[in-house]
Amino acid sequence: MDNATQLESIGDLHWSQEALVALVGLVRKVHGLNLFPFNATFLAKTLDKRASASMETAAAYGERLAKDFSEAEALLQSLHIGYSEFFRNSLAFALLERLILPGLLEAKEKSGRGEIRVWSAGCATGQEAWSLAILLDDLNRTRETSIPYRIIATDWFAPDLAVARTGLYSEEAVGNVRMSHLRRYFYRRQGSFFIAHRLMDRVDFTVYDLLDESTVCPPESIFGNFDLVFCSNVLIYYRPEMQALILGKVRRCLASGGYLVTDETEGRIVEGAGGFRRAALPAAIFVKDGNSSNE
Numbered sequence: 001m002d003n004a005t006q007l008e009s010i011g012d013l014h015w016s017q018e019a020l021v022a023l024v025g026l027v028r029k030v031h032g033l034n035l036f037p038f039n040a041t042f043l044a045k046t047l048d049k050r051a052s053a054s055m056e057t058a059a060a061y062g063e064r065l066a067k068d069f070s071e072a073e074a075l076l077q078s079l080h081i082g083y084s085e086f087f088r089n090s091l092a093f094a095l096l097e098r099l100i101l102p103g104l105l106e107a108k109e110k111s112g113r114g115e116i117r118v119w120s121a122g123c124a125t126g127q128e129a130w131s132l133a134i135l136l137d138d139l140n141r142t143r144e145t146s147i148p149y150r151i152i153a154t155d156w157f158a159p160d161l162a163v164a165r166t167g168l169y170s171e172e173a174v175g176n177v178r179m180s181h182l183r184r185y186f187y188r189r190q191g192s193f194f195i196a197h198r199l200m201d202r203v204d205f206t207v208y209d210l211l212d213e214s215t216v217c218p219p220e221s222i223f224g225n226f227d228l229v230f231c232s233n234v235l236i237y238y239r240p241e242m243q244a245l246i247l248g249k250v251r252r253c254l255a256s257g258g259y260l261v262t263d264e265t266e267g268r269i270v271e272g273a274g275g276f277r278r279a280a281l282p283a284a285i286f287v288k289d290g291n292s293s294n295e
């Protein structure tokens with residue numbers, strides 16, 4: 001990307017690419033905090049929001065940030081977006097329910113061995129992992145099969161994983177869950193909804209940093225070999241090098257013929273990275289290209 005395009009990519013925001021590079025370097029040098037991995041537009045928007053919340057110009061905010069460690073920490077916290085929903089992307093989940101998961105169940109049934117292995121990468125407070133557990137359990141029930149499945153759900157933000165493990169959600173949080181699933185897979189207590197015990201054994205929530213270059217797959221998964229990886233609403237926050245790092249890991253953790261699901265806004269990132277081909281347009285569902293599981 002040339003400089004003119006980089007400047008343009010920051011759009012109406014009050015930060016040029018050069019100013020951002022200088023700020024990222026300064027925050028690292030003075031405070032030891034790393035803003036480098038984040039996508040420039042996302043970083044500039046977050047800086048603008050914090051500056052306008054304290055009614056400062058971008059320049060004044062930048063100067064304060066360089067001196068004020070607690071503001072630098074607060075900025076880093078603002079860059080953590082932990083929002084999630086059950087069945088968040090309705091099109092992707094519909095295609096999974098009707099096409100992808102039945103195909104996986106059938107293949108495992110035919111082979112007569114093995115379990116379905118799923119990784120929810122960047123799972124936040126767990127809704128994505130529980131949604132997949134609900135679909136797999138329900139498909140097993142309607143098909144009268146009992147193909148085992150295991151879901152490894154990871155995030156680097158431990159407080160959100162603690163919420164995910166409780167399996168406890170508000171009435172508002174389960175708004176997207178269809179009534180039959182709500183009845184079968186939740187129980188209600190004092191106005192809140194708890195995930196049913198039978199799903200609890202199927203999902204492991206564990207801390208894992210997707211930017212950790214010393215590992216390929218989450219250590220708890222031992223060897224990866226996943227049939228399906230969800231990495232949704234994560235890539236969008238990172239700069240291209242980090243997106244490539246994450247996608248490289250995901251690819252190596254996928255079994256041959258395994259699927260990757262991202263948010264639709266991230267589909268172009270996956271296409272650009274290579275190593276995957278679209279499996280179910282228009283949703284951002286991809287299948288690993290190539291034959292070997294560790295290519």
Ligand SMILES: C[S@@+](CC[C@H](N)C(=O)[O-])C[C@H]1O[C@@H](n2cnc3c(N)ncnc32)[C@H](O)[C@@H]1O
Nearest residue numbers: 081082084122124155156157209210211232233
């Ligand atoms: C916006 S949430 C998306 C949650 C869920 N995947 C969804 O689509 O609803 C993004 C999540 O990715 C996590 N995340 C971001 N960078 C990460 C990293 N380097 N390693 C692990 N998790 C990360 C964040 O902590 C956050 O919980």
